[in-house]
Amino acid sequence: MLNIWGVMLFIRMTWIVGQAGIALACVIVCMASVVTTITGLSTSAIATNGFVRGGGAYYLISRSLGPEFGGSIGLIFAFANAVAVAMYVVGFAETVVELLKGADALMTDEINDIRIIGTITVIVLLGISVAGMEWEAKDPQMAIPKGTLLAILITGIVYLGVVVSTGSCIVRDASGNVNDTVSSQFMANCTNASCKFGFDFSSCRISGNSCRYGLQNDFQVMSLVSGFSPIISAGIFSATLSSALASLVSAPKVFQALCKDNIYPYIGIFAKGYGKNNEPLRGYILTFGIALAFILIAELNTIAPIISNFFLASYALINFSVFHASLANSPGWRPSFKYYNMWVSLAGAILCCVVMFVINWAAALLTNVIVMALYIYVSHKKPDVNWGSSTQALTYQQALSHTLHLSAVEDHVKNFSQN
Structure with missing residues (x-):
């Protein structure tokens, strides 16, 4: 819920209402909720099909679809989480700068103050992450179905409430x-x-x-019209910092899991863990560097579309993996979560791809090219792994079906040889 109630709710939702109006903004929220709900159903099906280890979406996809798709989305998902750190930190820094500006206490100018505050913030968050975050991810077979779907429902209602209330009492x-x-x-x-x-x-x-001022011009307008503005500031701080911390922990763990599987060369050094919790310290440093690079951009509107495309690509593959596993009907695909449908999952995968191009067609095209390039590389390399994926199951079933079909066909000199 803190991830969904992130920087967009407090700092950009009012701007969306100002641009689109109340009715269309509600449509946008509902469309986003449809995408996340379908993906939540698909994720719940995968999570309840077996034990989920560290690695998040990478582990889910790789063990379901195989190393080709899993390897490609693993890199993208880890990178997306690293950039997400920058987005949340920049949102936090932007709010702090607005408060400093209101008190006439800017250090230099707005852009450079965002860079300074953002850099200090991400250094502090790195220290917290390195200290240990073993409580960050718990018991997924139960937590994912209940927690994710309930979070989508509650936050969707809150977003609609914000759309209606701000659009009703604030001019554009x-x-x-x-x-x-x-x-x-x-x-x-x-x-x-x-x-x-x-x-x-x-x-x-x-x-x-x-x-x-107004919905279209003031990103901090929620604080301006609220009954007690410090509550809005507290909400921004808690949502952005907790989301940044979660992403800063998630990205290294996903990358560590990918490196342990030895799918790509020259990245094995990031597989090493330290301490009793096997913390990926090298991954933390890499994530810190990526996040800092994007923080220095200091433009939330530039960072957000990049993240959206990468996460939507992950969602599309999660939905497709459920469809593919259901289509293969392998003995290993028996999730205890029954509230999903293979065709709904396929529709969700297509919808995610469509939304990617609606948001930014150039970034969507680049993301798809990267995914396909990584897929072709892993397919050509043929890593020595056997995870019992749905791809293997479908190949086996097709081979068996064709063999049984050929057994009923008489031999002919044109298609049969003893040599």
Whole structure:
């Protein structure tokens, strides 16, 4: 829930409402909930089909679809989590900078202050991660089905509530000047909906000055209109920092699990763990470096689409793995979670791909090219692993079916040889 209630809810949801309006913003939230619900059902099916070890989505996909898809998505998922650290930290830093700006206490300028605060924050989070986070991931066979689906339901309702409440009480554009409200000198030229309700902010556009306030202009508008603004700031801090910490822990563990399987060359050094909890310290340093590089961009709107595409690619493969495992109908595919459907999972995989291109077609195309390149590489390398994947099961069943079919066909000189 803290991941879903992250930086987007507090800092960007109001902007989405300002751009799309209440009705379309509700449609966006519902579409996102459909994607995550289908993926949650698919994840629950995989998680209840056997013991889930460390490695998250990589372990689920690789053991279900085999090393080809698992290896490709493992790298992307680990990288996505590393970039997610940057997104959450930048969201935290952006809020802190707004508070400093309000108190006229900026250190340099807004962009560089975000970089400074972000760098200090990620260093502190790295220290916490290295200290040990064995409590971070617990008992997945039970936790994933119940926790994930319940979290999607609760947070979806909260998002819809935020959309309706903010869209109902905040105008899209506002100058912040009290004299621009219900002023007779502007009412004569007032034609838009906000003016009809007694607000005219056309002066900030007529004078050539851009509006500073309103849903479309102020990312911190939730704090401005809340009954007690420190609660909003506390929500931003807790959501962003906890999500950043979770991603900072998740990325090295996924990468460590990938390195242990020895699918790609030259990355085995990151498989080594330290201490009683086998902590991937080298992976932490690598994740820290990637996150810091993106933090220095200091633009949340630039970082967010990159992460969305990588995570949607992971979701698409999780859904496809359930469809493929159900299609193969192997003896090893017997999940205890029954509330899933192979065709719904296939639809979810297609929907994830469509959403990727809707968000950013260039990034989606690049992501798919990377996935296919990694898939071709692993297929060519043929790693020496045998996980009993659905790909192997489907190949076996097809070979058996064709053999049985040939047994009923008489031999012919054109297609049969004793040599």
